[in-house]
Amino acid sequence: MIQIYPTTDSGLSFADYSLKLPTSIEPLQEAPQKVSRTLSGGAVVSRWAKNNAGAVEATTITIDLDKYETLKSIANHPTVFEWVVISKGVKYLATIDITASEAVFRNMQPARTLTVRFTIVEENYST
Numbered sequence: 001m002i003q004i005y006p007t008t009d010s011g012l013s014f015a016d017y018s019l020k021l022p023t024s025i026e027p028l029q030e031a032p033q034k035v036s037r038t039l040s041g042g043a044v045v046s047r048w049a050k051n052n053a054g055a056v057e058a059t060t061i062t063i064d065l066d067k068y069e070t071l072k073s074i075a076n077h078p079t080v081f082e083w084v085v086i087s088k089g090v091k092y093l094a095t096i097d098i099t100a101s102e103a104v105f106r107n108m109q110p111a112r113t114l115t116v117r118f119t120i121v122e123e124n125y126s127t
Helices: 065-075
Strands: 002-006 019-021 033-037 043-047 056-064 083-087 090-106 109-123
Antiparallel strands (some): 002 083
């Protein structure tokens, strides 16, 4: 389950911009490192602590039209670009984009199948 809601700093209403999606993400990124060559032909490897900032993960889901409208208002908000995203107990600050959308029927009701892309700005975000 993914929970999305606005940051406190955004000033947006939690009631209008909160959403739960029936999927999860677990973005991973390689640990930053640099390899340099020495004059003698050896190598020096510098490695920094793993950080998932900048990781991108996409997921495809089918949701009802009311959830689609809320998600669309989040992804296309004109002034707020970063959202709190909670998945598998980890709180992220992330940008959210809808990269594909198709009208479908689920349980004989109109719905949308979407591909949603999350780009992590900060992991273990604290509001």
